[in-house]
Amino acid sequence: MTKLEKPVVHVVFNMSAAGSLRQALADMGVKEKVIVGLPDDLSFGPVDPPAFDIRARWVEDMLGFDSWQDLEQRSDLFWKRATGRGIAPVAWVCRRNAMEFAGFLEFVSRVGAHPFRVVDITEVEFAPDRSESTSWRTISFGVVPSHSIVRTRLLERQTTLSGQELQAYRDLWKRLRAENAPFRVVSDHGLQSAPITYFDKAIVTHVTNDWRKCSYVVANCLGALWDDGTYCGDLVLWSRVRALADEGVFEMEGDGVRMRNSSVRLASRAV
Template sequence: MKHVHVVFNMSAAGSLRQALADLGLRETVIGLPDDFSFGPIDPPAAYLRARWMEDVLGFERRPDLEQEANLFWSRATGRDIAPVAWVCRRNAMEFAGFLEFVSQVGDHPFRVVDITEVEFAPRPDRSESIPWRTLSFGHVLPDSMVKARLLERQTTLTGHELQACRDLWKRLRAENGPFRVVSDLSLQSAPITYFDKAIATHVTDDWRKCSYVVANCLSSLWDDGTYCGDLVLWSRVRALADEGVFEMEGDGVRMRNSSVRLASRAV
């Protein structure tokens, strides 16, 4: 069977294609365009999350998302391929996508490259001075993939490990929370307000650009080992402004064109 590398991060899929090409390998890589770390997952239909993003987070729906996601799943779970699933369990998006893959693939055999505990060598052109672990497969550059010999880390899950993945995803689907977040290298459901406290620590009595607030909040979350997308944080900044916790000026649509400060009653 033809090997197909199944990746739950579109950026990582591109980097893996380059790494395989650098190794002289012509193997197929497919990336999941959907994100199971937020929105409804019971049922796990892409159009429901797209509608939720529009209604709850306030983002324009991607008209082609459902078609692209359906194509990904038909290819990832085809019985005529030998899938190799790549996952970083420190990343809620990648971990949740992997759990949905385990659920959909059923009893068809597949291999896994789990990079959660991989220590990557320092890069001379980066700030790392010691070996480092990543919060996302999408942060690993092609040359680091090659040097870490990630392809040689392919393994299979035991029956107990497969069942644990399925049980975890079954529970998360039953909870159907707004967010899935990483805790102790597992996933747990989280409320819509989960990131609000972290955001508020970067808002003061003085006006600050929303892009500055979101960027600093992202950096703090990453330092604490939490990976979150900027659009999720931006949606919560706008929600807190609507609730009167923050005051906002600017167009309220683009982070760089908007500023925020603590509302006087919240000071």
């Protein structure tokens, strides 16, 4: 790897990934900094523009979460550090993960002509651990443990994007921003816009005629989506459970504010 004059700083778009990468670098004796992962999740909400105040209002109105604005200072600091001209950034991305891919595309858009390197782990085959029998691929850098980062020698996979690749990513993000859909999801065709109802069908499959705790429904839906290779956060699913109850698809009992204090079942007309 060519020695760069500016200090190398690793940029990740997943909070969990930042800790694992930091530990991996320490284990390898590599004295390079890791920016704390992007606290925002650009796989949902308005992104044209991705102004934090606009996004925070959308999260409160559409997802029912009123503390998103608390992340604004941390998000602003992340972008200031990640795109600073005094560093040599290395951006880590898994294009199977909508949150990480969307964050990466926003980074590519913001960094402009400033040179950076990329570690794309989308197609990386990770060797099995003791508890695993086969190699595996991940849908999130956030679940790759530090020892796998070291053992797979991911640090050596740094590349520089060609001008054509950069333009393709910028064109993709320009299109997604113009569509400004409620969700961005990964499909066989890459990162695409999706409507607010995108996850509803998956949620309904985990609700029955009997009362089930909403935390149980959300957790099981998250697991099924993950097994299917789809990233989604619990905040999104919980908001859609409440919306489906409001629409009469589900009956809900409890406070309707906390998953653990609420239960749902199929409404009689939906049976």
